[in-house]
Amino acid sequence: MSRWEPNARGRLERAALDLYRERGFEQTTAAQIAERAGLTERTFFRHYADKREVLFGGASQMEKFFVETLSGAPESSGPLDAVAATLDAAGELFEGRHEFARQRQDVIMASPELRERELNKLASLSRAVADTLEQRGVPADAAHLAAEVGIAVFKVGFERWTGSEGTRPLEEFLGDALRELREMAAGR
Amino acid sequence: MSRWEPNARGRLERAALDLYRERGFEQTTAAQIAERAGLTERTFFRHYADKREVLFGGASQMEKFFVETLSGAPESSGPLDAVAATLDAAGELFEGRHEFARQRQDVIMASPELRERELNKLASLSRAVADTLEQRGVPADAAHLAAEVGIAVFKVGFERWTGSEGTRPLEEFLGDALRELREMAAGR
Numbered sequence: 001m002s003r004w005e006p007n008a009r010g011r012l013e014r015a016a017l018d019l020y021r022e023r024g025f026e027q028t029t030a031a032q033i034a035e036r037a038g039l040t041e042r043t044f045f046r047h048y049a050d051k052r053e054v055l056f057g058g059a060s061q062m063e064k065f066f067v068e069t070l071s072g073a074p075e076s077s078g079p080l081d082a083v084a085a086t087l088d089a090a091g092e093l094f095e096g097r098h099e100f101a102r103q104r105q106d107v108i109m110a111s112p113e114l115r116e117r118e119l120n121k122l123a124s125l126s127r128a129v130a131d132t133l134e135q136r137g138v139p140a141d142a143a144h145l146a147a148e149v150g151i152a153v154f155k156v157g158f159e160r161w162t163g164s165e166g167t168r169p170l171e172e173f174l175g176d177a178l179r180e181l182r183e184m185a186a187g188r
Numbered sequence: 189m190s191r192w193e194p195n196a197r198g199r200l201e202r203a204a205l206d207l208y209r210e211r212g213f214e215q216t217t218a219a220q221i222a223e224r225a226g227l228t229e230r231t232f233f234r235h236y237a238d239k240r241e242v243l244f245g246g247a248s249q250m251e252k253f254f255v256e257t258l259s260g261a262p263e264s265s266g267p268l269d270a271v272a273a274t275l276d277a278a279g280e281l282f283e284g285r286h287e288f289a290r291q292r293q294d295v296i297m298a299s300p301e302l303r304e305r306e307l308n309k310l311a312s313l314s315r316a317v318a319d320t321l322e323q324r325g326v327p328a329d330a331a332h333l334a335a336e337v338g339i340a341v342f343k344v345g346f347e348r349w350t351g352s353e354g355t356r357p358l359e360e361f362l363g364d365a366l367r368e369l370r371e372m373a374a375g376r
Contacts, residue, residue: 080372119307145344145368152336160329180333184268185373 011037016054083150091171098166105162126151199225213299271338279359286354293350314339
């Protein structure tokens with residue numbers, strides 16, 4: 001990096017979210033985001049590949065967290081239980097981020113392009129979870145199923161949380177969704 | 189339509205799949221697909237919005253089938269059971285289509301653009317399932333969860349089926365995946 005840009009990623013993310021809310025995603029350029037953040041367009045593209053990516057800067061960090069937490073789950077736990085333990089831990093990634101997550105979710109839902117990117121990130125997360133389960137010795141078929149279902153539960157719990165008042169933490173929403181899944185699956 | 193084009197959609201779909209396999213998705217144009225099918229480019233665009241869409245011509249039919257079947261499930265069944273009955277019935281849509289589905293899946297997996305479109309179609313199917321469950325009186329939260337999980341099971345079962353030899357019908361793979369989910373959810 002050519003000069004000191006404290007928290008450039010965070011500033012770009014915040015500026016992008018503000019502009020997308022004010023003008024809409026389509027109407028905003030990377031140059032405008034950089035300007036709002038007090039940075040150059042070059043700096044923008046050093047940090048993010050495009051103006052969609054700026055809202056998904058946390059995705060690789062989250063994937064890393066999922067993989068590490070899953071890898072550390074007790075060996076005895078079944079694949080869905082290992083995923084459940086990971087969801088339970090994932091809440092801490094979003095502590096104090098409810099307002100940001102809620103605004104971000106509104107912006108994503110309003111743009112087909114952003115929804116598409118979100119689906120891609122979730123699919124990538126699902127593959128990472130499946131791979132990690134396989135490395136734990138779970139057969140490929142079961143690993144794939146537990147990963148897809150685990151990410152479905154995450155998606156639902158996360159959307160409920162962003163749609164909530166923000167008084168309850170994410171992990172409670174994820175835990176509720178998983179409990180409901182277990183009840184549904186048992187036919188109750 | 190200006191002239192008689194028997195089964196234009198099926199011919200375009202087959203020609204597209206053949207060309208994507210021979211040359212790759214990126215290297216194929218709508219004009220080439222039309223030519224291979226013995227039709228004009230104008231005819232192509234009367235039937236499909238773009239060269240991705242030609243591989244997803246069955247998606248709206250499938251969505252309609254899911255909605256109708258779900259609507260007809262016994263009133264007493266819980267949301268996941270209603271989805272399960274729908275998955276069980278969905279196999280008939282793909283009877284005699286294994287080889288086509290297998291080739292199509294290979295092509296989709298090889299192209300980020302096609303994978304993206306596939307994720308979009310599945311998300312749309314999930315929303316349709318959730319809406320239909322809500323119309324059956326299922327609370328929104330439970331409807332959303334059952335839909336996301338049901339589509340996750342469908343995705344996994346479908347991919348196992350396309351990856352198989354084709355001797356067992358799709359509904360068996362969907363049934364197996366659902367049974368495994370129930371076992372996982374019960375912690376067995």
